[in-house]
Amino acid sequence: MEAIKSFELSKEYLELLRESIEEAHIPFIQESMQDAKKADIASLLDELDMEEALFVLRALDPDFSADILIELDEDSQYKVITAMPAEELATLIDHMDSDDAVDVLNQLVVNDREAVISHLEQKEKSLYIIELLRYDEDSAGGLMAKEIIKANLNWTVVQTIEEIRRQAENVEKIFSIYVVDNKEKLLGRVALKKLILAGSDTKVADLYEDNIISVPTYMEGEEVAEIMRKYDLEAVPVVNVKNKLVGRITVDDILDLIREQAEEDIQAMTGFSDDVEESDSVYRLSRARLPWLFIGMVGGLMGAGFIGFFEEGLSAVTALAFFIPLITATGGNVGIQSSTLVVQSLANKSVFEDSLTKRFFKVLLVAVFNGLVLAGFVLLTVVFLYGQETKFGLVVAIALFSVVLLASFMGTLTPIVLDKMGINPAMASGPFITTANDLLGLGVYFAVATLLLNL
Numbered sequence: 001m002e003a004i005k006s007f008e009l010s011k012e013y014l015e016l017l018r019e020s021i022e023e024a025h026i027p028f029i030q031e032s033m034q035d036a037k038k039a040d041i042a043s044l045l046d047e048l049d050m051e052e053a054l055f056v057l058r059a060l061d062p063d064f065s066a067d068i069l070i071e072l073d074e075d076s077q078y079k080v081i082t083a084m085p086a087e088e089l090a091t092l093i094d095h096m097d098s099d100d101a102v103d104v105l106n107q108l109v110v111n112d113r114e115a116v117i118s119h120l121e122q123k124e125k126s127l128y129i130i131e132l133l134r135y136d137e138d139s140a141g142g143l144m145a146k147e148i149i150k151a152n153l154n155w156t157v158v159q160t161i162e163e164i165r166r167q168a169e170n171v172e173k174i175f176s177i178y179v180v181d182n183k184e185k186l187l188g189r190v191a192l193k194k195l196i197l198a199g200s201d202t203k204v205a206d207l208y209e210d211n212i213i214s215v216p217t218y219m220e221g222e223e224v225a226e227i228m229r230k231y232d233l234e235a236v237p238v239v240n241v242k243n244k245l246v247g248r249i250t251v252d253d254i255l256d257l258i259r260e261q262a263e264e265d266i267q268a269m270t271g272f273s274d275d276v277e278e279s280d281s282v283y284r285l286s287r288a289r290l291p292w293l294f295i296g297m298v299g300g301l302m303g304a305g306f307i308g309f310f311e312e313g314l315s316a317v318t319a320l321a322f323f324i325p326l327i328t329a330t331g332g333n334v335g336i337q338s339s340t341l342v343v344q345s346l347a348n349k350s351v352f353e354d355s356l357t358k359r360f361f362k363v364l365l366v367a368v369f370n371g372l373v374l375a376g377f378v379l380l381t382v383v384f385l386y387g388q389e390t391k392f393g394l395v396v397a398i399a400l401f402s403v404v405l406l407a408s409f410m411g412t413l414t415p416i417v418l419d420k421m422g423i424n425p426a427m428a429s430g431p432f433i434t435t436a437n438d439l440l441g442l443g444v445y446f447a448v449a450t451l452l453l454n455l
Helices: 011-022 026-032 038-045 050-059 062-071 074-083 086-093 098-105 110-118 123-132 157-170 192-197 221-230 251-269 282-309 311-316 324-347 356-385 390-420 431-453
Strands: 150-152 177-180 186-190 235-239 245-250
Touching: 011 026, 011 038, 011 050, 026 050, 038 050, 038 062, 050 062, 050 074, 062 074, 062 086, 062 098, 086 098, 086 110, 098 110, 098 123, 098 245, 110 123, 150 157, 157 192, 177 245, 186 192, 186 235, 221 235, 221 251, 245 251, 282 431, 324 356, 324 390, 324 431, 356 390, 390 431
Parallel strands: 150 177
Antiparallel strands: 177 186, 235 245
16 A cells, blocks of 8 residues: 555545555545545545445544535435445434534435434434424525524623533534523624623623524525525524524525525526436436427427428528528527526516516517617628518518517516416526427518518
């Protein structure tokens, strides 16, 4: 075995790590990973198979392994935790914050989950986890951690500092000290600086600030993220319907949620029916792509039917076929632009949002302006550059103008309707809008040609 080498995120170290696992050389793993970042170790373990990853986690201190397990890719994490005996997984869960523990346990079937909880040494932790499992995972209750620092408004500074020392053992990051009354109702927060500078007998009631922002357990994660972004919060307290303090959400939990939702939206916009990654199996990747590809193919076949219906007209004026790609491509681009703007506005809703009528009027004005500019340019190009008759140029120009209007309308309306139906509006973009606008564009194009050219 090669001499101990410091950790580095490289193929060379990965090979050394595999050798050490094969030779069961635990000192190499422990010493080389001693000062490494947990996220970097997790990236390496994602490259290992399940047995190799388990060996590394078992070689390290449970507290360290617990943090690495949290950082693992979702698929790798699932493989590891389902391969671990309940008692061993419980040991790592004991070293996690309650919100991270719930994220891990939610991947297990109910029987396995209960088996792990029964082996937890920290009874308070198990009660926290059982409570959090009641909430939807994307709600404030599902995102929050139960580990918090709180102080009663009747405590003195001395009492408060003693309680902070006791409570802080279970809290990894201290952002705020929340103030509650005798019924655990949230009143406000107190800054550490005020506590340190205040006299020993000063009561918390004389120090705390009551202008605190909190969120209810039932609030959607997206709304929590927007509140934390708007008010630049590192942590936000969570209260129940009786305004009792039940937990807190930290910025790292919200960042994870935002990343997951962004990935879902991107995949929905590009035509994936399931949450997948490049490392997934060929079958899963194919299954996620095929539904929308079929929809696109059906749209293409319908478009071919449209063109076949006007076969005689195309035979009489063959130049019509030259501009079919122009009509369909422009309609698709306009539709995607419009739907993307609407999806963005739906993701960042404002109390000052324009009414639906005003939004449609604005979209109409933009579409008319863009349509006139594009139609004018196309008319001049078709007549002077391609040498076609003015009448034919008008057919292409009018059809293009109409397609821009229709595509803008479709791209605006469809995400709003999907959002009202509770469906991810990002699905309106990509294949859905493109296919719909291709069919509309072809219909409008040939309809205008029939009317003006008497096909």
